[in-house]
């Protein structure tokens with residue numbers, strides 16, 4: 311899988327060389343390329359923004375640098391197998407199933423906007439050429455797309471076959487199908503007693519049936535408490 315990042319702050323992606331994703335890059339599962347959008351400007355100030363047509367606060371990213379960067383990084387041929395991701399507050403909420411779908415992509419290009427966003431014609435052009443995803447991380451506003459791109463990268467790459475040492479652990483995670491769409495149960499390890507707090511006895515009983523039942527009950531309780539929106543979904547198994 312090749313991952314490209316277009317940003318005016320490409321150094322944001324240096325962190326990928328030291329993290330989990332870095333290991334995938336080393337064993338050849340993932341190829342990371344970060345690019346400075348200003349490399350595709352031609353004026354002395356390397357300008358990437360301008361005032362919004364129709365007025366309004368802030369600045370908008372000009373389309374020209376993006377188009378030239380696309381030509382060089384992706385090419386001028388249409389190819390639906392290339393996934394181009396534009397993080398945006400107005401995007402579709404990013405989910406574990408979207409991460410799972412993207413984990414089989416051969417090529418993902420992250421377009422990280424800044425200011426108030428990117429000229430919409432950039433997105434329209436990209437849609438005419440590749441498979442575009444405008445995604446939101448959640449209902450809060452970041453200063454740009456870089457942090458979202460890092461989060462999406464981590465969610466996707468950890469699902470790439472061969473990346474995770476123990477793929478079974480993926481099945482038991484929150485939001486994964488294997489967990490019936492429930493939040494995961496609380497985790498404990500040694501010492502059994504810590505600052506007056508003890509591991510629940512059932513987990514030390516060695517009784518696998520009771521342990522599974524306790525874990526399920528805890529997942530149902532937590533999901534009802536924190537994510538009532540998940541309790542109505544068919545996959546949750548609780549109503």
Ligand SMILES: Nc1cc(-c2ccc3ccn(Cc4ccc(CN5CCCCC5)cc4)c3c2)n[nH]1
Pocket residue numbers: 366397398399422423424425426427428445446447448449450451452453454455458
């Ligand atoms: N989930 C999530 C993703 C992002 C995200 C992703 C990408 C960019 C690129 C720029 N920003 C900053 C920003 C600030 C304010 C607005 C709203 N503003 C309202 C009035 C009309 C103009 C736009 C939009 C963008 C970004 C923010 N934040 N949160």
